[in-house]
Amino acid sequence: MAVALEAIALNKRFNNLQASNNVSLAVEQGEIRGVIGPNGAGKTTLVNLVTGVYKADSGDVKLAGESIVRCDMHEIARRGLVRSFQVTRLFGSLTVAENLRTAFLARRPTDGGDGGAQIDSMLDLTKLRPLANTQAKKLSGGQRALLQMGCGFMVPGSCYVLDEPFSGINPVIKDSIIEMILDVNRRHNATFLIVSHEMTIIRRLCPKVTVMMEGKVAAHGSLDEVARLPEVIAGYLGKALE
Amino acid sequence: MSAFASTGFGRSAITILVAAAVLLLLPLVASSFVLHVATIGFYYVILAASWNLLAGYTGQFSLAHHAFAAVGAYTSGLLGYHWGISFWIGIPAGVLLSAAMGFVLGRLVLKMRAIYLAIATWAFAETVHVYLTADYQFTRGELGLSVKPLFGSVDPLKYYFLFLGLTVVLLIGMRALIDSPLGYFMRAIKDDELRAKSLGIDTTKVKVAIFSLSSAIAGLAGGFYAHYTVLLSPQMIDFSEMAKIVIMVVIGGFGTFLGPIIGAAPVQVVMTYLQSWGEWNLAVFALIVIVLMRFSMEGIAAVFTPLWRRMWRDG
Ligand SMILES: Nc1ncnc2c1ncn2[C@@H]1O[C@H](COP(=O)(O)OP(=O)(O)OP(=O)(O)O)[C@@H](O)[C@H]1O
Numbered sequence: 001m002a003v004a005l006e007a008i009a010l011n012k013r014f015n016n017l018q019a020s021n022n023v024s025l026a027v028e029q030g031e032i033r034g035v036i037g038p039n040g041a042g043k044t045t046l047v048n049l050v051t052g053v054y055k056a057d058s059g060d061v062k063l064a065g066e067s068i069v070r071c072d073m074h075e076i077a078r079r080g081l082v083r084s085f086q087v088t089r090l091f092g093s094l095t096v097a098e099n100l101r102t103a104f105l106a107r108r109p110t111d112g113g114d115g116g117a118q119i120d121s122m123l124d125l126t127k128l129r130p131l132a133n134t135q136a137k138k139l140s141g142g143q144r145a146l147l148q149m150g151c152g153f154m155v156p157g158s159c160y161v162l163d164e165p166f167s168g169i170n171p172v173i174k175d176s177i178i179e180m181i182l183d184v185n186r187r188h189n190a191t192f193l194i195v196s197h198e199m200t201i202i203r204r205l206c207p208k209v210t211v212m213m214e215g216k217v218a219a220h221g222s223l224d225e226v227a228r229l230p231e232v233i234a235g236y237l238g239k240a241l242e
Numbered sequence: 243m244s245a246f247a248s249t250g251f252g253r254s255a256i257t258i259l260v261a262a263a264v265l266l267l268l269p270l271v272a273s274s275f276v277l278h279v280a281t282i283g284f285y286y287v288i289l290a291a292s293w294n295l296l297a298g299y300t301g302q303f304s305l306a307h308h309a310f311a312a313v314g315a316y317t318s319g320l321l322g323y324h325w326g327i328s329f330w331i332g333i334p335a336g337v338l339l340s341a342a343m344g345f346v347l348g349r350l351v352l353k354m355r356a357i358y359l360a361i362a363t364w365a366f367a368e369t370v371h372v373y374l375t376a377d378y379q380f381t382r383g384e385l386g387l388s389v390k391p392l393f394g395s396v397d398p399l400k401y402y403f404l405f406l407g408l409t410v411v412l413l414i415g416m417r418a419l420i421d422s423p424l425g426y427f428m429r430a431i432k433d434d435e436l437r438a439k440s441l442g443i444d445t446t447k448v449k450v451a452i453f454s455l456s457s458a459i460a461g462l463a464g465g466f467y468a469h470y471t472v473l474l475s476p477q478m479i480d481f482s483e484m485a486k487i488v489i490m491v492v493i494g495g496f497g498t499f500l501g502p503i504i505g506a507a508p509v510q511v512v513m514t515y516l517q518s519w520g521e522w523n524l525a526v527f528a529l530i531v532i533v534l535m536r537f538s539m540e541g542i543a544a545v546f547t548p549l550w551r552r553m554w555r556d557g
């Protein structure tokens with residue numbers, strides 16, 4: 001199995017805080033990997049290092065075997081690494097349809113057209129069609145998160161890094177997002193790295209998880225395996241999972 | 243035709259052409275003075291619309307736009323004055339120089355936050371101002387640089403048609419730009435640059451390209467303006483000129499396509515007739531701008547949006 005996304009000994013320090021401490025992980029092509037850990041463990045920092053938002057103090061990131069650690073954020077995206085933000089980011093003054101179109105145009109395939117068909121089907125999939133001409137800043141939190149995910153799926157990526165895609169979202173929308181993830185994973189063999197606190201969803205989606213604590217990788221393994229580890233129970237879960 | 247009229251671009255282009263057709267008839271009823279005011283009005287529409295691309299659409303609040311108009315004007319003026327070079331070469335040379343200077347300035351201010359960008363571009367404009375004043379042996383400074391009129395005389399009629407044509411072509415071009423992928427990227431960058439990058443947009447390239455393009459358009463307008471006013475002075479880079487452009491766009495509607503078009507004319511006309519008030523009329527407008535920026539950035543254009551929808555019968 002080929003490794004799609006690899007972090008190698010990443011370090012990142014903020015003032016006196018080692019937010020990322022020698023973090024390594026490898027996600028295989030087509031795998032859906034979960035990342036769990038307590039607040040402040042460095043999960044978002046890892047996402048930002050991998051996607052080029054932060055420059056690592058040391059270490060390397062490889063996408064499909066090529067180092068991307070020195071690439072600009074937009075180059076990383078053009079190589080097919082798509083991300084979502086924990087605190088949803090959208091173009092607030094653009095409408096829902098314009099947000100989708102911008103996402104499409106930004107990574108438009110060479111023979112891409114204007115994205116009209118893709119926008120149509122995404123409006124159906126997300127059930128956001130009645131809001132197509134509404135400015136994104138007027139949406140509810142759940143709708144915003146859903147639209148952010150929809151934007152990520154406008155042009156299929158090879159690898160998705162999703163930071164808390166389910167937080168603060170109602171169960172119906174959660175299911176739509178899970179469906180979109182599984183669909184892209186199946187059809188395009190896309191790789192996923194999903195940061196989430198939602199154990200039920202993680203169990204359903206991710207055969208393997210990475211546990212982060214205090215800037216370090218504390219464990220890898222299936223959710224049930226890591227949930228039995230005493231240090232994970234002590235440092236994160238508090239008690240064993242049901 | 244009906245398919246064309248169902249696109250945003252098609253509708254804007256049709257409206258611009260219809261308005262232009264009406265304006266073609268103005269010389270039948272208007273005096274020379276009115277035609278002169280209208281011609282200068284077109285000049286400001288071009289400056290306001292091109293600054294709006296940079297500030298209103300891309301979020302780069304430059305205060306150097308008037309300086310690029312002066313670069314275009316002085317380039318053609320100086321080439322003609324010193325070497326007798328015709329405007330056929332002078333105006334394109336001014337456009338290229340404005341574009342190149344816009345490119346360099348755009349790169350320098352790339353990473354600056356709004357307020358620093360405004361200050362840095364203002365400083366650039368002041369530098370050009372000081373140069374034009376100080377190197378008077380070359381530029382003629384406050385004495386004024388005389389420039390040959392484009393059409394032999396300065397009778398406004400021909401210039402009116404020229405500036406009308408130029409404005410129509412440039413506005414249609416800008417509308418096409420705004421509706422193109424680049425236009426989406428511009429608005430995306432203004433809203434959230436980090437998000438734009440994360441989607442794969444090369445924001446550096448877009449910002450510098452728009453800086454360069456809007457400067458080139460200002461240089462083009464300035465070049466033609468030079469050959470109409472026939473006497474250039476560094477007053478072209480007085481801060482009040484920049485303030486005028488900002489006022490026109492904000493009153494019309496910042497970041498809207500219609501804004502600079504409907505903002506420039508009334509402001510220019512009112513300012514022409516209030517000239518006796520001197521700087522005070524600028525102060526009054528500045529106050530209006532502050533109030534507008536506080537409450538709504540859409541200016542007069544906000545009133546027109548519903549009318550526009552009704553006119554094309556969508557919901
Ligand atoms: N830009 C920054 N500047 C300074 N400190 C930062 C920065 N980004 C993150 N940190 C710090 O690094 C630590 C790790 O933060 P991070 O956001 O990666 O945690 P997380 O695992 O995503 O937490 P959560 O579950 O709350 O989202 C925190 O203590 C945070 O305050």
Ligand SMILES: [Mg+2]
Pocket residue numbers: 043044045086163
């Ligand atoms: Mg986080």
